[in-house]
Amino acid sequence: MLAWTLGPPEIVGILVLVLLLFGAKRLPELARSLGQGVKEFRKSVKEIGEEVSESDKESSSKSS
Numbered sequence: 001m002l003a004w005t006l007g008p009p010e011i012v013g014i015l016v017l018v019l020l021l022f023g024a025k026r027l028p029e030l031a032r033s034l035g036q037g038v039k040e041f042r043k044s045v046k047e048i049g050e051e052v053s054e055s056d057k058e059s060s061s062k063s064s
Helices: 008-022 027-063
Strands: none
Touching: 008 027
16 A cells, blocks of 8 residues: 655645635635634534533532
């Protein structure tokens, strides 16, 4: 099985491709949107984790 990793040449190639596809004016907008999406995802994961831990605490206290 071949191991495939993203090294510096691959990252530069991807960035050049994105620059050619979307143009320099849209890159900051795309990066901002991506950052907001990641932020929302992390927030949701944190909230779900908190709900699960609360649920575990409630179920363990009821079974005692």
